[in-house]
Amino acid sequence: MKLFDNKVILAPMAGVTDKAFREVAVKFGVGLTFTEMVSAKGIYYNDKKTKSLLDIKDEKGRIGAQIFGHEAQIISIAARCAEECGATLLDINSGCPTPKVTKNNDGAALMKNPSLFAEVVSAAASSTKLPVSVKIRKGWSDDNINAVEIAKIAERCGASMITVHGRTAAAGYSGKADWSIIKKVVSSVNIPVVGNGDIFKPHHSKAMLKETGCAAVMLGRGVLGNPWLIRDTLFVLEGKEPGPPPGLHEKIEVALWHIGLLVKYKGEYIGIREARKHAMWYIKGIPGSARVRNLMAKAQTYEEMAKCFELLL
Ligand SMILES: Cc1cc2nc3c(=O)[nH]c(=O)nc-3n(C[C@H](O)[C@H](O)[C@H](O)COP(=O)(O)O)c2cc1C
Structure with missing residues (x-):
């Protein structure tokens, strides 16, 4: 089985x-x-x-x-x-x-x-x-x-x-x-x-x-x-080396895809509220992320969340 x-x-x-x-x-x-x-x-x-x-x-x-x-x-x-x-x-x-x-x-x-x-x-x-x-x-x-x-x-x-x-x-x-x-x-x-x-x-x-x-x-x-x-x-x-660590662009791309899925399955109101913790986990350890975290905690829409990530670039 x-x-x-x-x-x-x-x-x-x-x-x-x-x-x-x-x-x-x-x-x-x-x-x-x-x-x-x-x-x-x-x-x-x-x-x-x-x-x-x-x-x-x-x-x-x-x-x-x-x-x-x-x-x-x-x-x-x-x-x-x-x-x-x-x-x-x-x-x-x-x-x-x-x-x-x-x-x-x-x-x-x-x-x-x-x-x-x-x-x-x-x-x-x-x-x-x-x-x-x-x-x-x-x-x-x-x-x-x-x-x-x-x-x-x-x-x-x-x-x-x-x-x-x-x-x-x-x-x-x-x-x-x-x-x-x-x-x-x-x-x-x-x-x-x-x-x-x-x-x-x-x-x-x-x-x-x-x-x-x-x-x-x-x-x-x-x-x-x-x-x-x-x-x-x-x-x-499989006996291989781990892949290269994701760069900032890749992290943001995956995080926004994930957040987009939350919005798709739960609607924007609930999806974005639930996305906040995920967004913060994705940016953990990125220089300059402390200020962005505070903004993410208040984001209401997918657009606002995407703008928070852009601030890291
Ligand atoms: C946020 C969170 C939620 C969890 N919810 C469940 C759950 O619903 N069912 C469960 O069996 N274990 C739950 N766990 C325990 C995890 O499945 C896992 O056993 C535990 O985190 C240890 O594994 P780790 O050291 O890799 O995190 C949860 C853990 C965390 C951190």
Whole structure:
């Protein structure tokens, strides 16, 4: 069963990996993308905003729909919906540390409750023809490291792939990701394991694959404003040198294309508001960008945003 087209996978990121972002990532060669996390309950109640996150029809490349929830019946309905929407894989979010999510027994809270986790994965796997994956963390906290146990349960309950982010839920995004836990999971299950955490340079991926034996790598924050990380990672994994760093003109061209896609898919009002953070990520580190950032934060239209970028030239 083919789960990804190559070993470089885009992480699901709420508020980031929408249709426009996925289109950019696919253009740069990514082997699998994910939606933002989608509430299974929201799907169950037919919430319009929730369902819009599953607007993936006609997208190029492989797309995992990531859902979060903890009630078997609702997970089953959400899984079938993801299949109808055109996803190529269904992922169960078992790593989100946000209290708003975990207080409802969703996300990383599933790792604290292995029997509930088992119910959720079984419900998903038995309700859809799609391969099911789970995205887990190292554990809930330093005194509850159970990624290996959880991974074995996932495999037993029908999961076809496991992504491991090498931090505990309690750590959030702080500290360094522990890749050794990825290696432990790799040696404990017979399904592909995807390694995740702290890949910011192309050679980090090569090191993670070598150190852990994972089947593929998942890139998150490193791609924000920097889809070239996908292209360069692919080059390095093929044994080539990374491509030349993008010049200012190329950065602006890609950023404006991305922002244009946000406007196309969400309309100018929402699109430009959501584009502001992306615009700032694209110009990070460019000399003279501080003044432009302030203007970007106030831009209302595509034209105004384009003018902000022109100020950097
Ligand atoms: C802005 C943001 C949003 C995220 N949203 C999700 C999400 O919806 N689902 C999920 O499983 N992980 C989410 N994550 C976690 C990432 O998928 C990834 O596991 C984490 O960032 C570690 O990878 P990195 O070090 O490459 O960034 C999010 C991370 C960030 C920074």
